Amino acid sequence: MWWSALSLALKEIRRNLLRSGLTMLGIIIGVAAVITMVTMGNGTTAKITAQIENLGSNMLILRPGQRFLRGSRAAAKPLDLSDSEALRRELSSISAAAAITNRPMSIIYGNTNWTTSVTGMENDYVVVRNWAISAGRNITDGEQRAGAPACLLGETVRRELFSYQDAIGETIRLGKIACEVIGILTSKGQSTMGSDQDDVVLIPLRAHWRLISGGQNVSHIYLSGRDGVDTNKARRDIELLMRERRHIGAGDEDDFNVIDMKEITKTMTGTTEVMTSLLGAVAAVSLVVGGIGIMNIMLVSVTERTREIGIRLAIGALEREVQRQFLVEAVVLSSVGGMIGIGLALVASYFIAAAINIPLILDGSIILLAFFFSALVGVVFGYFPARKAARLDPIEALRHE
Secondary structure, eight states: OHHHHHHHHHHHHHHHHHHHHHHHHHHHHHHHHHHHHHHHHHHHHHHHHHHHHOOOTEEEEEEEOOGSSSTTTSSSBBBHHHHHHHHHHHHHTEEEEEEEEEEEEEEETTTTOOOEEEEETHHHHHHHTTTTTTEOOOOHHHHHOOOOOOEEOOOHHHHHHTTTTTOTOOOEEEEEEEEEEEEOOOOOOTTTSSOBBSSEEEEEEHIIIIIIISOOOOOOOEEEEEETHHHHHHHHHHHHHHHHHHOTTTTHHHHOEEHHHHHHHHHHHHHHHHHHHHHHHHHHHHHHHHHHHHHHHHHHHHHHTHHHHHHHHHHTTOOOHHHHHHHHHHHHHHHHHHHHHHHHHHHHHHHHHHHHHHOOOHHHHHHHHHHHHHHHHHHHHHHHHHHHHHTHHHHHHHHOO
């Protein structure tokens, strides 16, 4: 019975192929749009998460001043090298801590120059930022203590200054200061905010103080939470210790703030997930529009085939059989449209993901949901025309021209 209805439905669709194709267009576009939007949203979320994780392992950043511009950083007591030493020594939730300071400078090698950020840092900075050495070696503890003019180059700086030459052992000038290149950092690419993480030069903190900044200022302290320890706990530990070290009384506001990169990750991915849901919902509206198109065409089909329906009813066809016939046609139209839309979405997602450089992350549940929703649209919007066909008076239908 159902197979006979399906066979008749396919025959009717083939008989009016162009009209059937135009009828399915709304469903095709709706399904393709929903799947593509969700896939792009998932890929964007995954890319943002990977980029933030690439900044560093369980990274927290301590800086002077209050958060969200409630207080002036200039007015706050600056951080000190002893703060990073205390954090490293006294907190079991912290695995690494590194005080840094930086300044933009012109870097010169031969006849080539490049303006970049020169960062004075403790050796733990490389650990916190998950940087590996792709060539040469890291700065030693002895070079740190002595403030030796030795430097590590980011991949962008190496490329701009040396092109295809070997940079290890060469001497560059940081302004007027000669500095030996002892290592090259592995490439990290762009950050989530669009800045180039490889456009950097790292030197010992004391070398920066002695040769560049001329003081002993610390702009930030980068910290890494110990594996297995919640970064929220690590953050609370840092705040308690810093309040004690900075003699902040009970009830007084902190004159420093701790940035947890996991919070930033959660905020940014939450935003992209909301946008993905919104775009998916907007795209789903076209499925409803497609359903209205199916209803319209099925009503036209009932009108065109009134005499046929009358003959079937007159020779003994039951109302439910006529109703089933038109309902199956509507479901077949929407289901075929759904399958075509899925194929179109997969192709579009592949090329769009490659074009905007995000991972292709297909969600099987969304694909199935889009298909079943398209079939449901056929049932819902096909029911009224099918019901109308089944309730035709056979005598009146046979009179229809």
